[in-house]
Amino acid sequence: MIDDSRPIFLQIAEEIENEIVEGTLAEEAQVPSTNEFAAFHRINPATAAKGVNRLVDEGILYKQRGIGMFVATGARAALLQRRRDRFFDQYVRPLAVEARKLGISPHELAEMVRSSESVTGGTP
Amino acid sequence: MTSVIETHNVIKTYRNSTALDGVNLSLEPGKIYGLLGRNGAGKTTLMSMLTAQGFQTSGNVRVFGESPYENDRVLSRICFIRESQKYPDAFTPKHAFRSAALFFSNWDQAFADRLVDDFQLPLKRSIKKLSRGQLSAVGVIIGLASRAELTFFDEPYLGLDAVARQLFYDRLVEDYALHPRTIVLSSHLIDEVANLLEHVIVIDKGRIIMNDDAESIRGSAFTVVGSAAVVGSFLSGREILHTDNFASLASVTALGVLTPAEKREAAELGLELAPVSLQQLVIRRTLAASTGDLNAVANHSLEVSQ
Structure with a gap:
């Protein structure tokens, strides 16, 4: 859950990373939208988007215009190495x-x- | 990006008191702003100036690039939900919503109906006979369903129970996500709204003492607990917001961010680190501003925002 110690966007990014590492979010699976993250965690949608976009910038997620966001192939291995x-x-x-x-x-x-x-x- | 609101050195004085003391603000479109501060700090006065319900003594206010005063082009795009909103005596909530529907071009009746169900608001009861919470619900529904480009909520939660307040926050986030607009939320219940805010403005005695992205504020201070001497040397050179002493222990809140190396050092020294919530930080900064060096605090908030 969200706490006060760090920026929320980092916590959102970490939550998605965790789900990828644990296999809850498989590679090439669709990731919930930023609005869904915002509603679920009761946070500002712009903040949720910042967290998701961080993972897009790192190549962990990729965007498909008009469809949504997906876990990139190789994301799990990259995250495991980083951890x-x-x-x-x-x-x-x-x-x-x-x-x-x-x-x-x-x-x-x-x-x-x-x-x-x-x-x-x-x-x- | 063009600002929705631009104020330059706004001063408002009443006979014996200064309500606003040189307010400079710039609000960008599409964000949720938190306007926080103690009772009498100037929140409602500021919102009244921005919505042309009051006139500043000096200084300049621009909303959507124009002066809002007696300016329908500007005012038709603004919704201001006051804590003590007055309605005509004979009005029922139904009447209030019908008037709102006429005034606000983005009004969504289906959304309003859904909110009426959510808040279980009796539509045909005279507004005079509504409970304090039901009266607040009328305001919240108008504020949300109007979808005005610029919406002010001035402590909209009076009398709303915890469930109804959560409902308000949830609907606000959902609807804002689908229909982004500028929202200014004034609240005392900082812990409840902290995560909804993109930007935080804290006003104290008519002056802006914090004006930062919520995300840069989060983690901009920390509390260290441990033996007073060790805490003191660990924090030397840092700006201290607050100190609590208990026997030989000290709990000290300081501004800044600790590097991983510093966190390790703290752990190796046997110090405990704890995060500081937005609410705690606002309290500390407000107290520091009223007792200590105001300029030091203001300068620091500039550093944080950079």
Whole structure:
């Protein structure tokens, strides 16, 4: 849901990215219109359009005049690559900081990550 | 892009008080503007000047490129929904809508009918006998169904319950998406309308103290919570809007955007970061403007908008 921490257009763009990464929005599937996004999230339509257009500029979505917006082929792979690039800063670093604060050694931390595999269903 | 509204140094003084103190504004077509500020800040006075329901003491007002005063070309394109709209004594909502249909060339009767259903408004009851909320609903329906190129809603929600207010916001977004127009929404319920706004204007004591895109305002301030000494050194050099102290802890709201590196630094220092909502920011900026250095605040808002 929309929060106050960042511009809304970024949050809209991320929501669409998430759906593509998770496969809810398949490649070549039609994306809801900006007005549908605006009505659903109760946000300004111009803001919703800005979020969608950001993904168009990045080649994740493409527009077909008069029909609507679609997920580009290859969008999922591109998004996955981008997220992998950010994974260390976004997840690993804060994890290590918190672990150090709690006195969890790197070895214990690695062990925890390994054991979490069984909780979250193992390798995909 | 041609402005819908252009004001130059507008001043309005009443016998002993200054209601507007040098207002310079430029509103672009097709946007939803939020006009925010405390009671008595000058919101209604400003909207009255823009709709020729009052006359400025000095300065210049242009609406659709012309002076709005006694100017039908301009006024026929404007709809102003006042918080305390008066209707003739014998009027029912049906009469009010019929008059509106005659006056506003873009009036959509089917949309008005749907809104009457939405708000469950009794059409044939005398307006005098309507509840406060039903009276507000009459105004909201006229404001939406008129589809005027320039629509002002001056605190249109008095007496409307949470469900009816949400209905208003939903219909506003839906209809605006299909029929873009310039909307100026004055409200105290900032949290409720924040996400609907494209641009935010905050007025305090007759002066404009914020005038920015809503999206550049979002995330333009942040709150840091942690040990007072650590918070102090982390924020050194930043413009501080507000400080709360509790024992050795401090919660400080500062202007600016943190880089990912700074966020990491905050986390490594054991500081907690929290976003600041538009409503919180407006409160802080209004209080800062009335107690602190007005120019510093105004200058900062210029930096944010660039």
